[in-house]
């Protein structure tokens with residue numbers, strides 16, 4: 001899915017730039033939440049969850065997943081170098097959040113306008129749902145190449161990505177099925193706008209994908225990896241609508257895959273510029289500390 005140049009850039013960034021960013025930015029980023037390092041709450045998380053894990057499971061249990069090595073400590077908080085340079089995960093504590101009304105109240109407390117923007121997007125016809133990647137490859141390519149720069153930095157896809165790099169396009173309509181393992185999965189969530197006659201790889205899908213996020217779950221932790229919207233749709237609050245519907249899905253716990261997630265993670269307080277952090281704050285995230293239980 002990712003080209004070698006992009007992969008190398010990401011690795012270099014995580015090994016060299018990120019620790020420096022943490023040292024330089026943590027204090028000021030926490031201040032945006034009226035917090036100091038002492039206010040950051042710790043969340044113990046378990047990633048194996050053998051009692052809930054079901055075969056065939058995509059998780060390799062031999063070593064701690066890379067995401068958790070980046071974001072979670074192994075021991076209680078200490079002042080070692082690796083602790084001081086570890087990213088500050090932005091979290092929504094699902095298990096402490098409460099019901100859907102509590103989430104609405106949290107959003108309202110962060111910004112008086114977020115809920116009305118979400119409703120406006122829904123009135124305009126945008127809807128969120130899970131989707132099969134293979135069914136919307138061309139639309140995803142359009143989203144990913146619609147901007148040269150994003151909050152996280154330059155988008156190398158702009159120059160290198162071709163639709164066939166994303167996935168082999170489906171040749172018939174596909175339905176979304178539940179993941180094999182309810183606690184270790186990848187689910188694509190998208191924002192769609194009805195568009196009669198719209199086709200992908202010759203297959204009529206009748207709607208256009210305008211924003212998406214690759215959501216992954218590792219035991220207690222659900223996290224956003226790629227999250228992206230088409231440049232022309234961002235002003236319609238499609239990203240906030242997408243996030244809102246995913247959190248509501250997790251709160252409802254109607255599907256096995258949504259049950260019992262403890263935290264939702266979206267990157268670090270040190271990532272991106274002030275605009276991205278403001279977005280995360282409005283979306284209900286708070287800086288936290290993850291510890292592997």
Ligand SMILES: [Zn+2]
Nearest residue numbers: 053057181184
């Ligand atoms: Zn599993």
